[in-house]
Amino acid sequence: MSEIQFHNTLSGRTEPFVPLVPSAVSIYTCGPTVYDFAHIGNFRTFVFQDVLRRYLKSRGFRVVQVMNLTDVDDRIIQKSAAAGVSIRDYTDKYIQAFLDDRRALNLEPPEHLARATEHIEDMVALIQRLTAKGFTYTSEGSTYFRISKFPAYGKLSKIDVAGMQAGARVDMDRYDKDNVRDFALWKAPKPGEHFWETAIGPGRPGWHIECSAMAMKYLGETLDIHSGGVDLTFPHHENEIAESEGATGKPFVRYWLHAEHLLVDHEKMSKSVGNFATLRELFSHGQKPSSVRFLLASVPYRRQLNFTPESLQGAAGSVDRLRTFVARLATGKFPAGASPAMAARAAKAREEFDESLSDDLNTAQALAAIFDLVRDVNIAIDRGEFLEGDAAPVMGVLESFDAIFAVLLDDDAEKLRALGFGKDSAGPSDAEIDALVAERQAARKRRDFAASDRIRDQLAAQGILLEDSRDGGVRWKRK
Ligand code: AMP
Ligand code: ZN
Numbered sequence: 292m293s294e295i296q297f298h299n300t301l302s303g304r305t306e307p308f309v310p311l312v313p314s315a316v317s318i319y320t321c322g323p324t325v326y327d328f329a330h331i332g333n334f335r336t337f338v339f340q341d342v343l344r345r346y347l348k349s350r351g352f353r354v355v356q357v358m359n360l361t362d363v364d365d366r367i368i369q370k371s372a373a374a375g376v377s378i379r380d381y382t383d384k385y386i387q388a389f390l391d392d393r394r395a396l397n398l399e400p401p402e403h404l405a406r407a408t409e410h411i412e413d414m415v416a417l418i419q420r421l422t423a424k425g426f427t428y429t430s431e432g433s434t435y436f437r438i439s440k441f442p443a444y445g446k447l448s449k450i451d452v453a454g455m456q457a458g459a460r461v462d463m464d465r466y467d468k469d470n471v472r473d474f475a476l477w478k479a480p481k482p483g484e485h486f487w488e489t490a491i492g493p494g495r496p497g498w499h500i501e502c503s504a505m506a507m508k509y510l511g512e513t514l515d516i517h518s519g520g521v522d523l524t525f526p527h528h529e530n531e532i533a534e535s536e537g538a539t540g541k542p543f544v545r546y547w548l549h550a551e552h553l554l555v556d557h558e559k560m561s562k563s564v565g566n567f568a569t570l571r572e573l574f575s576h577g578q579k580p581s582s583v584r585f586l587l588a589s590v591p592y593r594r595q596l597n598f599t600p601e602s603l604q605g606a607a608g609s610v611d612r613l614r615t616f617v618a619r620l621a622t623g624k625f626p627a628g629a630s631p632a633m634a635a636r637a638a639k640a641r642e643e644f645d646e647s648l649s650d651d652l653n654t655a656q657a658l659a660a661i662f663d664l665v666r667d668v669n670i671a672i673d674r675g676e677f678l679e680g681d682a683a684p685v686m687g688v689l690e691s692f693d694a695i696f697a698v699l700l701d702d703d704a705e706k707l708r709a710l711g712f713g714k715d716s717a718g719p720s721d722a723e724i725d726a727l728v729a730e731r732q733a734a735r736k737r738r739d740f741a742a743s744d745r746i747r748d749q750l751a752a753q754g755i756l757l758e759d760s761r762d763g764g765v766r767w768k769r770k
Pocket of ligand 1: 321322323324331332333334336518519520521523550551553559560561
């Protein structure tokens, strides 16, 4: 297998990936600020992080991923006050929506989902550690990080610290800090605002300290990978480095991976621009979860992704093609025997697939390897040259593909119903049941019993019973 290479923002280079502990990888991924539904730009980054963890797992690593949920910030305080509910009740709703959206996109759950408000003590302890080392000062009840005390500041984003200082000086009197570059670790409460009573005074944490404290709590003082969208490089990640390395004196993160933005009309999708779409909006227009996942995963993470309705249609077509192909392999009747040439063809596809992903997760090239294989196998089938024993090695490649891309199981209708879209009490149509039964047959054929059981359970939950007949077929009936 090819050596894994990742582009590291810190070094500015693509480097061989070697984790600190040989068989395990620790990953910290900046999560959403839960004041609203996440948009598909956010999900571009979250899908990339899912592809990353799935790929590392497929290479045999044990992955421990932490994702934070920023459940306190200015917007949350304002919006919950406007809605007349507590911060907790306000954010619960959007956390639940985020988890539901993740499930719809087949994003594996991180090992730790950490709410900021449940880690206030850890943040306070980290601020105290920084204070003990002389990195902080207080002003009007807030605590700030003094950047001039941390000479390495700017090493991640390569920001011109001196220029930033000079250019911003005119704004100095708008701040109650010694230098505009300094950032708040702890914010004094404004009148009427929610606050925590702590050893460093009343207030609430700054955003950056949240990630430093939670990352080190769960993953130790040096992590293998830290990732987020490119907009987080400065100041968020730069500040996380200053806080963490200031406190520990050790390297905070070995590999920084940043995803490029999802764009609309060549502009970053964002809440503030207003050019955003939530997953739910797409679903309510009849788009499928698998199309969205496929589209977001198909463009390598360091390339910008310009989102258009056509690109989503293209993704839906690609997923259909792959599902039809798997069903054809599973249900087709092929002549007995096996051809060494087809086994070699499958092995070549697998090698190309792995090589592409090992090259900084080049998903576009990995997909090309899969579609080339699909084309060649379809040609062989049409010519009557594809033999019964050829199905297993080809299915094996598709299984490796699906361990990363996770789009083959045809459960879109079910997922949409779970989110409240599509038909409800009437249950699935005959055609939908037939499709799921065929999908289950395909899963059994590739010996993916977890998937086949999932489909059977899903149908059972909707009152549809399956009977496996002796000739290998399946009959279904409604209870
Ligand atoms: P936020 O909820 O704004 O803190 O963002 C959550 C994650 O989404 C962060 O990793 C951001 O960098 C990322 N993100 C925000 N907008 C986009 C976008 N248009 N494309 C890709 N990632 C984004
Ligand atoms: Zn963060």
